Amino acid sequence: MTRLTPIAVEKPWGRTSLPAPFDRMRGRRIGEIWFPGPEGQRLPLLIKYLFTSEKLSVQVHPSDAQAIALGLPAGKEECWYILDAKPGARLGIGVRTRLSKARLREAALSGEIETLMQWHLAEPGMLFHIPPGTIHAIGADISLIEIQQNIDVTYRLYDYGRPRELHLAEGVDVADPSPYPPSRQTSVDPSRSAILLHAEHFTLAHITGDDMSFIPRDACLYIAPIEGRIRIGGKAISAGECALAASNAEIDLRDCARALVAWS
Known part of the structure; x- marks a missing residue:
């Protein structure tokens, strides 16, 4: 697993007070939180939070x-x-x-x-x-x-x-x-794992519980928890974070977690 480092981006339409876990970013009008790839590496997809x-x-x-x-x-x-x-x-x-x-x-x-x-x-x-x-x-x-x-x-x-x-x-x-x-x-059922979107450039899924049978075994996954804490290969990430992981990594959602998972 590779944890992606967030970058706060100021926007005229952003907020000076953000919800947890971004509430420590005060004093600036933050509109976006970007999760770009590791330094020197351009990934095909970009995950952002917008406020x-x-x-x-x-x-x-x-x-x-x-x-x-x-x-x-x-x-x-x-x-x-x-x-x-x-x-x-x-x-x-x-x-x-x-x-x-x-x-x-x-x-x-x-x-x-x-x-x-x-x-x-x-x-x-x-x-x-x-x-x-x-x-x-x-x-x-x-x-x-x-x-x-x-x-x-x-x-x-x-x-x-x-x-x-x-x-x-x-x-x-x-x-x-x-x-x-x-x-x-569409509306996402928070209790169910499912593929949400087959787009031209990426596929997006919602995962919770232990059903991840639809995730391909040869993809690089972008994982963004939206509730709880997820363990990937023994390392934990929580809501408000984003990570890259191989699709054959051990993904543990037993801590009442759910996440968005994308791959290209």
Whole structure:
């Protein structure tokens, strides 16, 4: 097992007070906690925690093909697992009716895009798949875990008047301004181990108890406990940590633990 070192990232929409076990990180407006690979090693996937006090920008990510055409190494596919959310907190994913590229640009410039988006209630235990091209925005008062391709490529379409750069040309070009299919959203049963998502670039599972028969025997696993303490090859990690482990490692969840596990 390799324990990944967290990196705190300040964001204008972040929080000055975080929930445990990150509550020691005070005095800065922390929006994200990243778990990158060991020094000098770039992993295919990146695990993040996000903590919002304000709405994030309306944004979109390119696909691999679109990114490579722009001279980038890869696009960005991701998913969100909701840890906590205030009642009424929402996620903007997709648009209510399909838009033309010209209409999307017009709506982004005017700010109307916020009212044209689909807004979904965010509740603990929900999982949302965000393929490349999906127009999306995370709302305020949400804590979540994000699993994504390990590349920092984001095109902002609208940012509520904040003084940050927008990327209208690039964003409109790669966006798929369509409604969000209900099949990309699910609720996770905390008592059951199961594969949650077979995405193009990664698979995500929820594990608890002792059923891990669906995990491949030749993969590098990204393990993020969300409750309790997990022992991997005799070493323990707890909620708020993240580790890499070989899929043949001994994984012990007897301490009433459960975790998200991803592999590419």
